[in-house]
Structures are given as C-alpha cells and as structure tokens.
Amino acid sequence: MTEIRITARKNPLLQQVKKLLSSRKAREEAGLFVADGTKLLKEAVAYWPGLDTVILSDGVEAQVPENVRVVRVPEDVMASVSPMQSPQGALFLCRLPEKTVFTPMPGMLLLDGIQDPGNLGTILRTADALQIPVALLEGCADPYSHKVVRASMGAVFRTPAVSVSWEQAQLACREAGIPIGVTALCARAKDIRSADVGKMAVVIGSEGQGVRPQILDSADARLIIPMNEKCESLNAAVAATIVMWQMTKL
Secondary structure: OOEEEOOOOOOHHHHHHHHHHHOHHHHHHHOEEEEEOHHHHHHHHHHOOOEEEEEEEOOOOOOOOOOOEEEEEOHHHHHHHOOOOOOOOEEEEEEOOOOOOOOOOOOEEEEOOOOOHHHHHHHHHHHHHHOOOEEEOOOOOOOOOHHHHHHOOOHHHHOOOOEOOHHHHHHHHHHHOOOEEEEOOOOOOEEHHHOOHHHOEEEEOEOOOEOOHHHHHHOOEEEEOOOOOOOOOOOHHHHHHHHHHHHHHO
C-alpha cells in the first residue's frame, strides 16, 4: 500500500472534502460522502465496498484494503479540515451507493421529514440492531451526511438507506396488502400495544410537525404511544425505537 503525503491545506483533495462535508448537492454530484473517526473507518472497511480514500494524521494507523488510496497529513492540517472539535485523526471518502428500489415489508418504518441528523442516525442505528427495514420519505436529512453517519455508529455501512416518495411508498404498500399506520396524538388513535404493528408499515413524523396531513388522512390506522398525560410528545428517535421494539414483540 502506497501512501501519499499532503501538507498544504489548500490541496484540491482537502478542498473537496470540505465541500462534501458541507453540501448534500456536492455529495450527490461527486457520488461521494465523507465520514470521520477510526471506529467508523473500521466499520467501513468491514462492510462498505465503496471505500475510496482514507486520510490519516501522522501517527494514526489503520488497516485498509490495498486498492484504497491512503493520504497522510500533519495533525494541524487534519484539524483544519475535520468537522470534529477534537479530530480522531481519520477522515475517509466513500462512494455513494446505487439507488435501491423500495420494497414494502410488514414491520417496517417510513420516516417522514426527520430532519435532525442525530435523530435520523439514532433511528438507523436502532433499526439496524433490531433488523427493522426503514425507508426515508421526503424531507429527511441526508443519511450520508457526516453527522448522520456518526450518529448511526456505522449502521449506514451495514444497511444502506432507502429513499422513496410518499406516493410510491403508499402505492407499493397497497399493492402488497400492507396496512399503513401513523403515530399521531389524537383521541381515536389506537394504543400501540394492542395494534398489530408487526404487520404494518408505520410512519414516524418530523420532530416539529409530526406526520404530514396527507399521510395522516390516508393512513389505515392511527397509533399512539401511551404516556403520562402531562407529556405532550416524545423525541422522534425515542418514538421510533418504541415502535420498533413493539414490532419485534409481535
């Protein structure tokens, strides 16, 4: 394995890394995304066939495949490009996956407008652990932003994210005979403990707005997570985790 050394902060590769870190459009145009940290690098090496380039600080070692480009930089150069306040000394570029066709399945989540990277990453991490299929509807954060990848603790490397429009998801579920449930705070919502969520595709709504009205109005079932009446709502990632746990129990 041959290493390339870069010492100039304005090197084109490092400038590209900065663009990929800050812009979803740049990631989509280049077909690349960036992740950081030695632990996530190990996950990418183990599970992601599209590992492209690894950038390491002086003194940091990592086992990477022979076909992967390795770039060595001084610590101060790493600090200038890393999104972390205390860089671990590893940044790496991965190729974005090919678009995956949405396949409706009973006992899956449909995420509607989950915009917080921490929430999305946590949901993907939990879904990976519990083996719950997940699809992203419109308005969700980019699953390949470095914040989501980090929050997922590498789950995106093991289970690539699937994106689909609500219209396509609804049609596919209808054709497959899979009822669609939505989490909603309303009087006629059914207690999730008595609903057969393991046979549904359940929609989790955005942090601020909840499930979109058009989805709420066309769903087959409205579901509620029982909680202290003094509490108004749950964090989206927490709500999704409860739904997924209930799916595994049925």
